[in-house]
Amino acid sequence: MVEEPPTSDNWIHEIKYDGYRTEIIIDWDGARAYTKTGIDWSKRYWPIVAAAEQLGARSAILDGEVIAPNPKGYPDMAALRAALSWNAERLAFVAFDILHLNGEDLRRLPTIERRAILWDLVKPAEGAIQFSQHVEGGGAEFFKAVEEHGLEGMVSKRPNSSYRSGESDAWVKTKCFAMKELEIIGVKRDPGRPAMALMADKGRYVGSAFITIPGEMRKRLWDRVQRKAGAKPPKGLEKQKAEWIKPGLVGRVKTLKGEPKLRHASLKDFREQG
Numbered sequence: 001m002v003e004e005p006p007t008s009d010n011w012i013h014e015i016k017y018d019g020y021r022t023e024i025i026i027d028w029d030g031a032r033a034y035t036k037t038g039i040d041w042s043k044r045y046w047p048i049v050a051a052a053e054q055l056g057a058r059s060a061i062l063d064g065e066v067i068a069p070n071p072k073g074y075p076d077m078a079a080l081r082a083a084l085s086w087n088a089e090r091l092a093f094v095a096f097d098i099l100h101l102n103g104e105d106l107r108r109l110p111t112i113e114r115r116a117i118l119w120d121l122v123k124p125a126e127g128a129i130q131f132s133q134h135v136e137g138g139g140a141e142f143f144k145a146v147e148e149h150g151l152e153g154m155v156s157k158r159p160n161s162s163y164r165s166g167e168s169d170a171w172v173k174t175k176c177f178a179m180k181e182l183e184i185i186g187v188k189r190d191p192g193r194p195a196m197a198l199m200a201d202k203g204r205y206v207g208s209a210f211i212t213i214p215g216e217m218r219k220r221l222w223d224r225v226q227r228k229a230g231a232k233p234p235k236g237l238e239k240q241k242a243e244w245i246k247p248g249l250v251g252r253v254k255t256l257k258g259e260p261k262l263r264h265a266s267l268k269d270f271r272e273q274g
């Protein structure tokens with residue numbers, strides 16, 4: 001992940017879809033869908049698997065993201081979780097790369113060539129299997145548009161790069177974040193783990209944030225925590241091992257934009273309410 005999107009012309013940019021990374025494998029035995037940890041979710045993704053079997057490939061490996069679009073067509077994580085529970089017909093697989101096709105290993109080919117092969121396979125890219133469109137260059141403008149539409153972020157790729165497993169500076173992601181002021185209701189400090197602040201919005205727990213404030217400010221925070229410690233755990237959080245804090249401490253949190261609960265969040269500052 002990078003803080004700023006690449007701005008040179010030698011990049012292509014796609015929307016970062018808010019969903020579950022998935023690999024579709026097609027072979028003599030039909031199609032299957034695997035999570036990024038290798039778990040077979042073919043039954044849970046059955047409409048996508050059925051659509052993959054209609055693509056006409058003898059064999060293929062596709063890389064992409066399973067999403068559930070909201071009424072505006074934007075990926076929605078809450079809708080995705082709901083669809084997995086009771087309405088799988090809402091699911092879609094957004095394909096952004098292809099590794100193999102009909103016995104040929106495509107990973108050595110440039111990204112832009114693999115994507116052309118992918119488009120030829122999945123077009124017209126509607127319904128359960130879709131194609132992740134891209135733009136060439138203009139990274140700053142693309143990121144601004146992504147932010148304005150409330151999307152999670154963008155992925156930038158070197159058009160001439162080969163496909164490599166693991167992290168690579170040929171593929172980078174830039175996420176959209178927002179700053180929020182929230183109540184600090186507790187702190188978790190476990191040996192060997194990063195300290196976390198437990199946050200609430202108008203009394204409702206919304207998640208935790210990594211405490212990333214500098215050393216001197218961190219000392220002041222621990223001092224405030226000790227003075228305000230001793231509150232009862234909020235309802236539903238009784239099993240959480242934390243130092244619970246009496247009302248009056250407000251934190252400034254950086255978190256992913258457009259999410260009802262904190263995601264990839266960090267505490268940047270804090271203050272006491274007057």
